[in-house]
Amino acid sequence: MSIIKTENLTYTYPSGTKPSIRDVSIKIEKGEFVLITGPSGCGKTTLCRCFNGLIPHFYQGELKGEITVAGLRISEQPIYEMAKNVGLVFQNPENQLFALSVEKDVAFGLENLGVPREEMRKRVDWALNLTGIYDIRERAPHELSGGQQQRVAIASVLAMQPEIIVLDEPTSFLDPLGAKKIFEVIYDLNRKLRITVVLVEHRLDLTARYANHIIVMDDGKIALDGDPRKILGSEEARLIGVGIPKPTRLYQILQKDRVSLSNTIPLSSDEMAAMLREALKNQ
Amino acid sequence: MIEAKNVYFTYPNDVEALKGVSLTIKNGEFVAIMGENGAGKTTLVKHFNGLLKPTTGTVHIDGVNTTKVSVATLARNVGFVFQNPDHQLFSETVEEEIAFALKNFGFKEKIIKRRLTWALNLLDLTKYRKTSPFMLSGGERKRVALASVLAWNPKILMLDEPTIGQDYRQKEKLLQFILQMKAQRKTVIIVTHDVEFVAECSPRILLMRKGRIVADGEARKVLTNPEILTQASIVPPQITQIFLQLSDFQLPKEVIDVYKAREKLLNLLEAKAK
16 A cells, blocks of 8 residues: 555645645655655645645645545544654754754654653664764754754654655755765665655755656646656656756767667766766777 | 955854955856855855955955945845845735835836836746745745845845755756846856756856865866865766766866767767777
8 A cells, every 4th residue: 555645636725826736646655765846836845745734734725635644544633643654854944943952853753752761862862863963962953054954854853763754855955965965864764764755856966866756746736757767868857847967968968869878767977977888888 | 346355254152154265256257156064155245245244354345345334335236145035035925025125225116117027027926926925935935035136236146045946947047147147247146055057057166165265266177176076065066977987088077067078978989989
């Protein structure tokens, strides 16, 4: 059974004149690393808010269609029940942090779940270390830079070890090397602990390599849904305005020039470099 | 022209954010300031519109020492778009947000209308003119913040992380817009982590690390120097990464964009075929 399943999901915000998402039917399987992308304002964030019940319980408005997450029907579950299964990292970390210290923010969710003290200590330290903020654990989150706040928001969610992690442009304020390290951590948890990851991103150059499932949204609807290589290699994705990773783009262009390259569409520099190496050697 | 001479800056909490920065940015230049989190990038640009004044050293904008004039006077010439749009937006509607500064600067009603329509159009916001900025997505709010600064047509435009939350199309538009500003001899300064964006627009790059400028030069040179980039927590553009890995073939190293990459690869393949 799919861990997230929606059927004809349509949602309109209380002040909205038209639906922000329309007829969304998707299936996400346990252990997948899913990338959701599409033009700005296409409904990505709105869809993510449905995954943990913020829509409709907090935002209200009108929700039609079906959605089940981790076997639970969202409409019948309070948000705190969903929070045990789904961790959500918001786009703007300021909306998520409120405690007096980094450590307390990261521990907050665990305290609420009534996790025993020793276990809590272990998990908080684990999350602080993974995200590289152990040294600033006593600082106040609101004094930190945007990038550091994002690390705290991610640590708070990781500490909960939920079945599903939903991240909405989680590293936008981090420098490239910092962002890369965070994505590696998330990818590692995805593979080792089989945590399902749903990542909203425009920057596919940084993230495409981790995904085994891509969903492209456009104007509130699902435009493309499937295998990353197929989708990012397609003309449709480019026309919708998806930022195709540069190695993939170079591959497409060279293919038009009739350079003979292997049939596997590359998603990263490493893959493209290896492919070119073959082609250059065989000449 | 912006001239900084040996600028040191220490925040009230004793963090020394700038440690001797000297630079000159001429009118009409397009500059990207890059570097790791906490390198001092935002602190530096806040000196250009007088939001911060050097602890020691001087900053001159068009020959005027920033300590001698008010932020309000400088703001007329130097527009600054914040990293987080929520630090900037406050009006009830997008339209009011954009018109606010124009009214403050005392523009005539007719000009305000024209500028407003122009900015809304340019940033694809016309359909939201009566919407509250807080109803919009993160990427759209970012565009509202940008529109509100562009509308008053400052001579120097500073954008802190302009590509965050922007999709590919919006980035292309931003690039075209910057080129248009350049053609009008306006100075554009962006603070950014977005290596791929910088590789496409190829500005002069100032690379910062721990309060100092560690590299200053054209994009093609700076972005293809992995040692210096790593120090500043920047990853080379993906195309450059491919070429760095193929350095044992007869290929140049200084390649940052897809079209140059294609040209060089086709040349080599052709030469090999002969």
